[in-house]
Amino acid sequence: MSESLKRKRDESSVAADFDGATKKSNLDSKLSNFLRWCKDENLDISPKVEVSKTGSCAQYGMIATKDIAKGECLFEIPRALLLAPDTSKIADILEKESDTIKSKSNWVPLLLTLCHESSIPDSKWRPYLEIVPDFDELDLPMFWPMNDVEAELQGTGVISAVKTDIDNINNEFNNIVLPFMKRHAELFPDKIQNLDFYKKMVAFVMAYSFTEPTNQNEDEENEEEGADPPPMMVPMADILNHIAKNNAELHFGKESLTMDATMDIPQGGEVFNTYGTLSNSQLLHMYGFAEAPRNNHYDTVEIYPDCFSQALKVIENDSNPNVELTHIQERLEFLKGQGIIQEQAVLCVIGPEGVLNDDEMCHILKIITMDYANYGEYKAVLDSGDDWMEDDGPEELNNGDIPGLPLSYRCILYQLLKAHAEKYKSSLEKEVEQYESSSNKETDQTSTRQKLSHFVRVGQLHLLHGFMKLCKI
Numbered sequence: 386m387s388e389s390l391k392r393k394r395d396e397s398s399v400a401a402d403f404d405g406a407t408k409k410s411n412l413d414s415k416l417s418n419f420l421r422w423c424k425d426e427n428l429d430i431s432p433k434v435e436v437s438k439t440g441s442c443a444q445y446g447m448i449a450t451k452d453i454a455k456g457e458c459l460f461e462i463p464r465a466l467l468l469a470p471d472t473s474k475i476a477d478i479l480e481k482e483s484d485t486i487k488s489k490s491n492w493v494p495l496l497l498t499l500c501h502e503s504s505i506p507d508s509k510w511r512p513y514l515e516i517v518p519d520f521d522e523l524d525l526p527m528f529w530p531m532n533d534v535e536a537e538l539q540g541t542g543v544i545s546a547v548k549t550d551i552d553n554i555n556n557e558f559n560n561i562v563l564p565f566m567k568r569h570a571e572l573f574p575d576k577i578q579n580l581d582f583y584k585k586m587v588a589f590v591m592a593y594s595f596t597e598p599t600n601q602n603e604d605e606e607n608e609e610e611g612a613d614p615p616p617m618m619v620p621m622a623d624i625l626n627h628i629a630k631n632n633a634e635l636h637f638g639k640e641s642l643t644m645d646a647t648m649d650i651p652q653g654g655e656v657f658n659t660y661g662t663l664s665n666s667q668l669l670h671m672y673g674f675a676e677a678p679r680n681n682h683y684d685t686v687e688i689y690p691d692c693f694s695q696a697l698k699v700i701e702n703d704s705n706p707n708v709e710l711t712h713i714q715e716r717l718e719f720l721k722g723q724g725i726i727q728e729q730a731v732l733c734v735i736g737p738e739g740v741l742n743d744d745e746m747c748h749i750l751k752i753i754t755m756d757y758a759n760y761g762e763y764k765a766v767l768d769s770g771d772d773w774m775e776d777d778g779p780e781e782l783n784n785g786d787i788p789g790l791p792l793s794y795r796c797i798l799y800q801l802l803k804a805h806a807e808k809y810k811s812s813l814e815k816e817v818e819q820y821e822s823s824s825n826k827e828t829d830q831t832s833t834r835q836k837l838s839h840f841v842r843v844g845q846l847h848l849l850h851g852f853m854k855l856c857k858i
């Protein structure tokens with residue numbers, strides 16, 4: 386925390402501040418315990434903010450009690466307060482047996498830590514673990530009946546993400562976690578040696594944990610090992626809610642982490658962190674909420690190769706004189722053989738500004754549309770092990786670039802997006818009609834799920850149709 390903020394807090398009586406704030410906000414006892422714990426553990430909180438359910442968009446939130454200027458530190462968390470495998474009581478065992486708990490996600494050590502810490506009454510993090518919500522309330526799609534996921538989220542990419550999660554959770558639990566717990570039964574009581582409890586911990590990590598940004602060298606090392614950076618729990622920071630237009634951000638320092646205002650926040654305003662540049666489908670998948678369509682400027686649509694094949698077939702069968710594609714199947718096979726197109730991997734990502742992966746897409750479009758003689762040359766160069774010198778073809782697919790693209794590119798992109806748009810349960814017009822008649826009326830869990838799924842679908846359909854309009858010839 387900045388020196389000036391520390392000084393300000395020293396000048397006034399921290400205890401008086403704390404007691405006054407507690408009474409004023411009528412905080413419940415779990416929150417009071419948590420705040421007292423923060424104070425005892427030297428987690429410094431600016432007097433200009435308070436934790437409250439009033440004014441928060443979801444459960445607890447952080448509210449500005451005075452005007453806050455951009456750059457001010459809102460709280461500072463000493464590293465010793467982070468709940469992670471290396472700070473936990475079972476750090477030594479986790480370290481000693483690290484080879485047996487390795488997994489692709491890198492989450493297992495933290496999950497075992499949480500299972501253990503939440504089962505012991507004298508955990509250092511007890512006041513923190515007490516204020517996180519009952520995980521039955523954390524309604525991530527992985528807890529929905531699969532029929533609902535499939536009915537509501539067709540086309541959005543969430544279905545396959547949820548299925549992959551469930552498979553991974555089952556695998557990791559049965560093959561890594563349960564054997565570890567059984568070997569250390571004294572640390573893991575019988576009641577937590579079960580998949581349902583473990584799934585709730587996974588949801589906790591999914592929706593509440595943070596990962597420390599790595600420097601580029603570490604990124605490269607992790608990439609080689611195929612592992613993501615490990616997550617950790619950051620008390621207080623995880624109380625903050627998220628919006629795309631966030632006004633605060635977490636910074637990872639050597640000794641401590643600070644939450645700093647990234648813009649002025651007026652008195653009474655909610656302090657919003659960022660969970661990342663996340664689309665609505667990612668927010669729903671990992672956090673169980675979505676922003677109203679168009680509020681989320683990070684929203685995207687992910688399109689898979691099956692739509693590409695479908696789009697090319699439509700063009701092949703169409704007698705559009707502007708676009709003549711030849712040997713499509715051969716070129717597609719070639720792109721797959723080169724690993725440029727992978728069946729299960731995203732082919733094209735559309736965001737509000739256009740195609741996000743335009744390097745790859747321009748390359749693919751170039752190969753599909755190039756003159757067949759050139760294509761032969763291109764393949765021969767690659768076969769000989771040389772690099773192909775790119776010509777001056779289009780390199781960007783931002784919205785502003787679309788009118789200047791060759792007709793064949795526009796036509797393929799249009800059909801690609803159209804093929805994807807047909808995957809949703811209804812058309813944009815019907816979805817918008819439904820949105821206007823039903824928004825803000827949800828009363829129970831089913832209608833909340835429907836509303837959030839609707840946000841995801843409508844946002845994606847808007848992006849698709851906006852881009853299709855630009856591509857239309």
Ligand SMILES: C[S@@+](CC[C@H](N)C(=O)[O-])C[C@H]1O[C@@H](n2cnc3c(N)ncnc32)[C@H](O)[C@@H]1O
Nearest residue numbers: 442443444445592593623624625626627672674
């Ligand atoms: C890091 S936690 C935030 C903790 C939350 N404020 C609480 O007191 O439990 C993330 C969870 O907060 C909720 N959340 C965060 N931002 C939200 C938003 N803009 N709208 C609705 N819910 C939100 C979601 O339930 C999400 O899974």
